[in-house]
Amino acid sequence: MAETGPAVLCRSPLAHLEERMRAAGVTGTRGVTLVERPFLTMLNLRVDPASEAAGRIGGTLGVPLPGECGRTAASGDRTVLWLGPDEWLVVSEGPAADAELTAALDGGPGSVVDVSANRTTLELSGPAARQVLEKGCPLDLHPRAFGPGRAVSTTVGPVAVLLWQVDDTPTYRLLPRSSFADYLARWLIDAMSEYRGPEVP
DSSP states (O other): OOOOOOOOOOTTTTTHHHHHHHHHOSTTTTTTTTEOTTOEEEEEEEEOOOSSSHHHHHHHSSOOOOOOOTTTEEETTEEEEEETTTHHHHHHHHOOOOHHHHHTTSSOOOOOEGGGGBBOEEEEESSTTHHHHTTTTSSOOTTTSSOTTTTEEEEEEEEEEEEEEEETEEEEEEEEOOOOHHHHHHHHHHHHHGGSOOOOO
């Protein structure tokens, strides 16, 4: 049977490192794992937070836009990450809602741009995840300063990322530009290597 059109193939930025990331994982009390969460929907949102449009957008998302640095807000499978005083990133595992959010702007100042192809997502999780990040992240990641629901722009190693703590396992999601994802993944694999040794009592 003849094909009716060209096949569309999507390959994530880190598909070639999938096995290496899996092999780098460690279980137990000093455990840490690394996986890619590719193809998440990401929408960059710009709007005046004091405007009526911001209220309509919050209604569309099902949650008000977070108003402070580092804050996030979640509704269903969508999480809104604060990027700046009038800028947010809407992350979802579902389809893009750019048409809905653009409609909520109702022609007012602002923008909704699908930037899903701009970044990928690395997920670092396990009891030793914070210690791995602390090898190359300048933030204070102690739970007293950084916990679940926090997300900030920072660096890990030499790579700029959006760092988001998802839960208190701890699980972190790192969102680098796709072109830097390979370097960051290899840096994390190297930083995880000491935890493959014997556990210390």
